[in-house]
Amino acid sequence: MTKKIKPYQGPAGGWGALSSTTRFVFGSKQPAANIRNLLRANQVKGFDCPGCAWGDEQGKHFSFCENGAKAISWEATTKRVTPAFFQQHSLSQLQRQSDYFLEYQGRIEQPMYLNRETDHYQPISWDDAFALIGRHLQALDHPDQLELYTSGRASNEAAYLYQLFGRSFGTNNFPDCSNLCHEASGVALTQAIGVGKGTVTLHDFEQADAIFVFGQNPGTNHPRMLHSLRNAARNGTAIVSFNNLKERGLERFADPQSPLEMLTPKDSRISSHYFCPRLGGDMAVVRGMVKQLLAWDTAALAEGGVGLFDRDFIATHTQGLEDYLNQVQATSWTQITEQSGLSQEQISQAARVYADASKVIVTWAMGITQHKHSVATIREITNLQLLCGQLGKPGAGLCPVRGHSNVQGNRTVGINERPSAAFLDQMEQHFKHPMPRQPGHNAVAAIQALLDGNAKVFIALGGNIAAAAPDTLATARALANCELTVQISTKLNRSHIMAGKQALILPCLGRTEQDMQAGVSQFITVEDSFSMVHASEGVGKPNSPQQRSETAIVAGIAHATLGSQPVDWLALSQDYNLIRDHIAATLPGFERFNERLMQPGGFYLGNSAARYQWQTPNGKANFGAAPLPESLIPQAITAKAQGLLSTLQTLRSHDQYNTTIYGMDDRYRGVYGQRMVLFMHPDEIKRRGLQEGDWVELSTVWLDDVERKVGGFKVVAYDIPPGDVAAYYPETNPLVPLHSVGDGSDTPTSKSIPVLIRKQQAARII
Known part of the structure; x- marks a missing residue:
């Protein structure tokens, strides 16, 4: 792998995008399957791309982009993470590997249970895995000791079933990837x-x-x-x-x-x-x-x-x-x-x-x-x-x-730690079951509850919270503090090795793969950034017969915990039309859900504000009258810094989607074969007595006494305002304090981290 910095002169897209797409299509060793998948991406009677939430342009034969092609090919790899892999690699060994190494091992083949005595994951049957989860949940002192995390990859059907399970159990703890971004x-x-x-x-x-x-x-x-x-x-x-x-x-x-x-x-x-x-x-x-x-x-x-x-x-x-x-x-x-x-x-x-x-x-x-x-x-x-x-x-x-392909849909169907009274009233009326009314935990609150011991079981429907969340070391301690962590995933990631006292990995189908339930191919639905809801049906053969759909996994957990209350969970998992009937009965805008999905391209949920129907307490659209911040970096932090502060933003490379790292290049920014770089304005480099190519470490200046530091970053000159710097996540997530969050949103301030930059000798770089 050649490491170099070479400014990119061409346009976005073009031959660079085409050649990169070709490498990924053929690199998975399933070129025919990948080409078939790409031709069915974002098409009627096809599947929704597992990448971004941008809307579909109907009538286009090729409705995918470079990063969508990467996501589709990445999912269709022939590589498998087998029991033999886990027998070869202990948990301690895997914790020393990079995120790139972990995800590059391929698709998880079958359910795995962490044996703490041997420090290895070992196979477990689906029935035993569900029974273990059920025992842990039934032993909790209070339903709010359960945290139910979700990723924007989950379908409307899986997410609706997930929130119904959580609320039937008695909690509104639905920390979600949207808490971390939008x-x-x-x-x-x-x-x-x-x-x-x-x-x-x-x-x-x-x-x-x-x-x-x-x-x-x-x-x-x-x-x-x-x-x-x-x-x-x-x-x-x-x-x-x-x-x-x-x-x-x-x-x-x-x-x-x-x-x-x-x-x-x-x-x-x-x-x-x-x-x-x-x-x-x-x-x-x-x-x-x-x-x-x-x-x-x-x-x-x-x-x-x-x-x-x-x-x-x-x-x-x-x-x-x-x-x-x-x-x-x-x-x-x-x-x-x-x-x-x-x-x-x-x-x-x-x-x-x-x-x-x-x-x-x-x-x-x-x-x-x-x-x-x-x-x-x-x-x-x-x-x-x-x-x-x-x-x-x-x-x-x-x-x-929005970022992930169904992050907006998940919120629409109930993944919300602060649900409205109207939503809960409708759920209670329809399911004849009491729903919890107290607000639940968002992502930051969930991590804190785990750290404090106030939450004991963490279940993740997709995602990679160990890499996505702020304050990486604190997040790792939070997960390790759990009595049980459950990760529903397609590939190995950092969250699997930052495990609780007991841990399960449950392998699920990908968006591109055919989902057969009771002998019938099922489709799921998603909602894009424009409130369009449409069907998505996988076409590929599953990577392993042991993999199950997210919907079936959620139903299995619910059945093991609640039996058949308030619904027959297993029956719903065998016919997704039944889930959509429940959605239609409880959510406005989804009337005749199954029928309207027959329209090519799906249907528009509508937007009340676009119709001048203001669903605010005063029935009007409201101007906000907030003053500008007194300063972008609080004066208390500036005073504490005792050095020349910079403001760091974390960002993706071009060979990355969320926390998934496809490769080590960032083509449009001219970075090749490496990720440990720090983008700085040329004048700022000189002002600090540095030179391009120098190695530096970054440390956060925050109001607590916790040391947050990362090192081994190469200085790269870039067109960015002086005083601002940028670097990739998740490598710089350890610098984001857990409680440095947005006012009113609790979203981590990953685009405004006050840091000190110090020159570092190359010999000290780990």
């Missing part, structure tokens, strides 16, 4: 417009005059979005991007499925304007845009014009405008420019694009949601759209771009 979007949008989802559809991108993109890197994290942005740009839509790093996917894109763009030097320019604010400075950017728009609006009215703001919309549909505008006027340009890192002229350029557009979409991702003031930032974005009535009309609206 929770701020749901909180802010619910406060502002009454629904925690985006208001746009995929077709709105075809009609927008301007699209404002905040805090995301679609070229790596959701490449199919680039098709929508490219088509919009070609139609004359202005695309204004705000991102702390210059990302190639927001600059130029060559469609690997376009012969013209592949056979000629032609590619598509994506962003008409590209700005790089400071980490956490996006709220100040939007505040500045509103301040400029307000000045233009005031001037237009003074000259007898109509102004820029949609006063009819504001008067009819909103509340809180006066308090908000007072806050805008009280915010100085000095504070705005210092906090944003952009000049007043740059912010005014963005405001001019906004003012000149009649239909505007604002879209954002985790670059916005993983800060202390993320909820306030998304409220500020929503304020901007409310001022100009940019909701509920074609080509306009709010668009949080």
Whole structure:
């Protein structure tokens, strides 16, 4: 493996994406199966890609991207983690291996139980595994000693059954991967417009005059979005991007499925304007845009014009405008420019694009949601759209771009530690069974409960919490403190080796594989970022006859714990139509669920805010009037630092999806054969007395006395604001304090970690 830094000059996509896809398709040693799978990805009578949650473009023969192809091929590998593998490798040995090594071993073949006496996992039957879980759960002192974690990979059917099991058992403890990423979007949008989802559809991108993109890197994290942005740009839509790093996917894109763009030097320019604010400075950017728009609006009215703001919309549909505008006027340009890192002229350029557009979409991702003031930032974005009535009309609206393929659907069907009273009332009425009313644990609260001994059993429906969660050492202690950990997984990962006192690994089917129940092929459903619900049916042969569907595994656990109360769990696991009938009876928007799935492409759940139905306590869309943060790094931390602080953001490489590492290259950022790199501005490198290629260690400055430190990072010069630095996760997750979370969201602040950087001798690197 050659380690090098070589700046990437080409567009996103193009031959690089095509060659990378080809390597993965053929590298799994099942090229025919992989090609078949790719042709069925995101198609009617096919399966939903297990990658991102971007919407499907109907009618396309090839509806997958480079990273989707990686995910599909990664799942279809012929490699297997067998009992012989676990006999060869002890738990202690596996704990010393990298995440890349663990996942690269292949699919888990059969259920495994950790024998602490031998320090090895050993085979266990499904019946014995379920019985062990049932005994542990029945022995708990209180239902809230159970934590039920979920990944966005789970289907609507599995997730609905999972939450029904948990609530029937008596707990609302549903820590979820969304708690770690997009929770701020749901909180802010619910406060502002009454629904925690985006208001746009995929077709709105075809009609927008301007699209404002905040805090995301679609070229790596959701490449199919680039098709929508490219088509919009070609139609004359202005695309204004705000991102702390210059990302190639927001600059130029060559469609690997376009012969013209592949056979000629032609590619598509994506962003008409590209700005790089400071980490956490996006709220100040939007505040500045509103301040400029307000000045233009005031001037237009003074000259007898109509102004820029949609006063009819504001008067009819909103509340809180006066308090908000007072806050805008009280915010100085000095504070705005210092906090944003952009000049007043740059912010005014963005405001001019906004003012000149009649239909505007604002879209954002985790670059916005993983800060202390993320909820306030998304409220500020929503304020901007409310001022100009940019909701509920074609080509306009709010668009949080979710990560995992069904993270939004999981929340819709009940994976929520704070369910509404209306939802619980409907569940009780339908199932004739009491449902717990006390709020449960989110991801951070669950980890703390495990650390404190207040929770004793941890069950994970997918995911890899040991690698995904903040404060890695604390998370590992939390899992080790469990009486029982249960991981429902396709592949080996870090969470399997950060195990409890007793531990199970239960192998499940992947999204691409055929799910046979009682001799009948089943399909599941997912919901994308645009509230489209559609069917997904695997086509491949399962990797092992011992693997079971997530739905069947959840049903087996529930049956072993609760018997046939309040439903016949095993009967539901044999016919997913029955689960969907229960969903239709208990969740608004899912009426005639099974029938409507027969429509090609599925059906639209709808969005109340897009219909101007504000499900807020006052029945209006609400402006938020939060001030800008006093500072992006609290003064108490600055005082404690006793050194030159930087703000670190954690991010993915291009050969990575969430915590799954496909390879060691980050093509668009010019990093090859390595992951232990720290991106810094060239001026910042000099200011610190460093040189590109130097080795450094990073330590967190936080208000407790816990030492959080990682080392062995190579300095790489990059186009990033001075004072901000970036590195990959999960390698830098140990630096994120468990209780450094967003106000109102409890989302870890993985995009704003105050760190000290010290030069490190190469000989000391581990």
